Each structure stands twice: as C-alpha cells, then as structure tokens.
Amino acid sequence: MGKYSIKELEQLSGIKAHTIRIWEKRYTIIEPQRTQTNIRYYSDADLRRIISISLLNNHGVKISKIADLSEEELNKMVIELSEQRSDTAIHIDQLVISMIDMEEEQFEKILSNLILRYGFEKTITEIIYPFLEKIGILWQTQNISPAQEHFISNLIRQKIIVAIDGLPIPPKEANRIVLFLRENEMHELGLLFYHYVCRRAGYRTYYLGQNVPFEDLVKVAAVHNPSILLTSITSNTNSMSAETYLKKISAAFPTLRILASGYQVSELGDLGLENVTIFKNSLLLKDLI
Numbered sequence: 001m002g003k004y005s006i007k008e009l010e011q012l013s014g015i016k017a018h019t020i021r022i023w024e025k026r027y028t029i030i031e032p033q034r035t036q037t038n039i040r041y042y043s044d045a046d047l048r049r050i051i052s053i054s055l056l057n058n059h060g061v062k063i064s065k066i067a068d069l070s071e072e073e074l075n076k077m078v079i080e081l082s083e084q085r086s087d088t089a090i091h092i093d094q095l096v097i098s099m100i101d102m103e104e105e106q107f108e109k110i111l112s113n114l115i116l117r118y119g120f121e122k123t124i125t126e127i128i129y130p131f132l133e134k135i136g137i138l139w140q141t142q143n144i145s146p147a148q149e150h151f152i153s154n155l156i157r158q159k160i161i162v163a164i165d166g167l168p169i170p171p172k173e174a175n176r177i178v179l180f181l182r183e184n185e186m187h188e189l190g191l192l193f194y195h196y197v198c199r200r201a202g203y204r205t206y207y208l209g210q211n212v213p214f215e216d217l218v219k220v221a222a223v224h225n226p227s228i229l230l231t232s233i234t235s236n237t238n239s240m241s242a243e244t245y246l247k248k249i250s251a252a253f254p255t256l257r258i259l260a261s262g263y264q265v266s267e268l269g270d271l272g273l274e275n276v277t278i279f280k281n282s283l284l285l286k287d288l289i
Contacts, residue, residue, distance in 0.1 A: 004042040013054040027067035176226040180208040187234040232262035
C-alpha cells in the first residue's frame, strides 16, 4: 500500500495542497492517517479518490455535489466523463488508477479503446508518455513497486510490438537503422516506439534491444551497413557517462548519423560531434528521419 504526502497528492492529482486541506475540513472528502510520529499520510484509496474528484471538478462539477456522491456514483460519473470528453488528462488519470490497483483487464480495456479512438501514435505520444512521467513521480516517492512498474511496462510493450508487427517490412534496398541500448541500459519502451516510428517511415530496421555490448554493435553495423544508429540513454547505471559514450560511438562510426535521446542526454549541450544529434521526443525523431 502506498503512503503519500499531501505534496505528492498535489503532484499526481493537480489539486493544490491548500485546496485539498480545505476540502478535507469542509467536506471530509478524504481522511488522512497518521504515523506513530504524528505525520499525516494518504493511502492508495485516497489517491484514487482525489484523482477522480479532480477530474469531475475540473469539468464543472461542484465540490459540494461531489462530496455527496458514493464511491460507486463517483466512479460512474468519471467513466461517463471519459466517454464524452477527449481531454487526454482524463485518460492519463484513469491509467494511473488502473496501475495502482494492478487491474490488468481495466488497463488493457482503456488502452485498447484509446488506440481505437485516437490512433496508435497519438495514444503513445499524448497519453502514454505523460502517463509514464506520472509513473516517474510514483517511483521517485517509492509509492510504486517494481512489480507494478513491470506490470504496466509489459502491457504497453505488448501493444507497441503488435503495432510494429502490423507494419510491412521495407525492401532490402531501403535506408537502414540500427536501434539499440548500451550495456546495462534496460529502459526499452522509448526505443520500441522509435522502432515503430522508423519502420513506419519506410526504414529497414534492425532492433537489437537492451544491454548491447559495444563489440556486438560494431559487428552488426559491419554486416548490415546502416546509415543511422539510434539509441536512448535513460539510466546512469553504466560506469561510462552518456557524454563519454556518445563520443566513443561517434569516433567508432564517423560516417554514420547517430541519433540519441533519453533522460541522461536530454540536458547535454553541444558536444561538438558533427555526426551526433540529440532529440527529445518522437515528434522530433520523425522530422530528423
């Protein structure tokens, strides 16, 4: 069970901490618990409820009316709202609630409906990416377990793989891209979506995935002769910094374009490497290729 501070509730729901406190006193919408040292904290159930309240309140339902709703009535109104409105924030918050509860059927249903409603690319870029940012908040505050993270990541991963499999394989003479993550890099979702973007753009893709030794990358490049290497560097678990690694592959492949994204490279300035381009999201990737 998660334990959330009021500041974390604010980050995840979008409701100011001051407002939450007023609503607590006036309407008893949630009731915080206290640790043995008298520090207030909130449960998963409180988080689910405050997110639902936030959705309704942001769409014109007065807090005095919401406070009188039963849990069943509250959930029903949120579902009706999500069916009527196209605001991405509604769907993001529904995914967060499904993840907290580890409700695979509910998460799968929401995600499938979003893809049918908005299309695969828009669902990923406008809903799943912001959703994953919220997951990051939960991870940093230790309110999401590795099991929950893997549960959600694998469901999203399956959807991306199915979408990639549905695309035609470009001809052998098409331009080639090798997609890979360096050694000890395991955060694959972003790279998988880049695989989809590149394949859909007509590139012949060679997806190496996670934890690729540098020597293997050299061998694959020699055999398949790509025009572009594409990587993402998210974690700092590698002994070599992102900057040093980019300089290493830049020197090893001077005739290839190297495209890099991920948290560890997003804040790097100009590295002075003519064949390396840093991009921050899939929309920029589409322009680059």
